[in-house]
Amino acid sequence: MTKSELIDRLATRFPQLVAKDAEFAVKMILDAMSAALIRGDRIEIRGFGSFALNYRPPRLGRNPKSGEKVEVPEKYVPHFKAGKELRERVDFVASTQ
Amino acid sequence: MTLTKAELSDLLFEKVGLNKREAKDMVEAFFDEVRDALEKGNGVKLSGFGNFQLREKPQRPGRNPKTGEEIPITARRVVTFHASQKLKATVESTPRVNSD
Numbered sequence: 608m609t610k611s612e613l614i615d616r617l618a619t620r621f622p623q624l625v626a627k628d629a630e631f632a633v634k635m636i637l638d639a640m641s642a643a644l645i646r647g648d649r650i651e652i653r654g655f656g657s658f659a660l661n662y663r664p665p666r667l668g669r670n671p672k673s674g675e676k677v678e679v680p681e682k683y684v685p686h687f688k689a690g691k692e693l694r695e696r697v698d699f700v701a702s703t704q
Numbered sequence: 705m706t707l708t709k710a711e712l713s714d715l716l717f718e719k720v721g722l723n724k725r726e727a728k729d730m731v732e733a734f735f736d737e738v739r740d741a742l743e744k745g746n747g748v749k750l751s752g753f754g755n756f757q758l759r760e761k762p763q764r765p766g767r768n769p770k771t772g773e774e775i776p777i778t779a780r781r782v783v784t785f786h787a788s789q790k791l792k793a794t795v796e797s798t799p800r801v802n803s804d
Contacts, residue, residue, distance in 0.1 A: 608741040608748045616737050621730065624722070631720050632730050636712055637753045641791055643707040647800050650707040655735045658785075660795065682796050685754070687785030696743045697758065698780045 610637075644685050656690040709735075742783055754787040 608616075610633060618629040640658065643650050650658040660683040668679040689697070709731050716727035738756065741748050748756040759782050766777035787795070 608737070608746055610750050613734070613737055613748070613750070617730065617733055620733050621726065624726065628720060628722065629730075632716050632722070633734065635715055635719055636731065636734055637750055639707065639712060639715055641753055641794070643705075644787075644791065645794050645798050646705075647798075648705050648707055652709060652735055655739060656783075683800065685785075685787040685791060685795055687754075687756075687783075689783045693739055693742065693783060696739065697783050699760075 647683070652690070654690055654692040656688055656693055658685060658687050660684065661686040745781075752788055752790055754785055754791060757784050757786065758782070759784055 614626075614630045614633050617633065618624070618626040621629060640650055644658060644660060647660055663682050663684060665681040666679050668677050669675065670677055709728075712731045713724070713727040716722045716730055717724055720727070722730060738748050742756060742758060745758060747758060750756075761780050761782060763779045764777050765774060767774055
C-alpha cells in the first residue's frame with residue numbers, strides 16, 4: 608500500500624469530508640511523526656507500536672574500495688518496535704492457532 | 705515529550721479543520737489501515753517517512769533464560785520498519801546531546 612492508496616482508503620472512510628482533507632491529514636500525521644523523531648522525541652501509538660531513535664556509537668570502519676580505515680562518527684537512527692496487537696495480528700503462527 | 709494519538713488528533717483539529725470527533729477518528733483510521741495492510745501481508749510505503757515490510761522468520765532454537773531449558777522459537781512473521789533516506793539523513797544531521 609502506498610501513501611496515495613492510504614489517502615484513497617481514508618477518503619472512502621470519511622465520505623463527509625472532501626478528498627483533500629484526507630490527503631492533508633495524512634501529510635500532517637507523517638510530518639508530525641518525522642518532526643518528533645528529528646527532535647529526538649518518541650512516538651507511542653497504542654495498538655500499533657512505538658518509534659524512537661537508537662544510538663550508534665562511533666566506530667572504526669573501512670573504505671571497502673581502498674581498505675583505508677575511516678572513523679565513522681556516532682549517530683542516531685530511527686527504530687520501530689511493533690506493539691502487541693500489531694505483532695499478534697501480523698504473525699501467521701498466532702493467527703492460525 | 706512523547707507524540708501520541710492525542711497530539712496527532714489535536715493537530716488535525718487545529719491545522720486541517722476537522723472537528724474533534726473526525727480528527728480522533730481519522731488518526732485511528734490511519735493506523736488501522738496500515739495495520740490492516742500489514743495483516744493481509746502487504747507492505748506499506750509512505751514516501752518521505754519510511755516503509756513497513758514483513759519478514760518471515762524460520763523456527764530457531766531458543767532457551768528459557770530462567771531455567772536454561774531449550775525450547776524452539778516458532779516460525780513467525782514480523783514487521784520491520786525502514787526509515788526513508790530523507791528521514792535518516794535529517795535525523796543524522798540534526799545535532800543532539802547524548803542523553804543515553
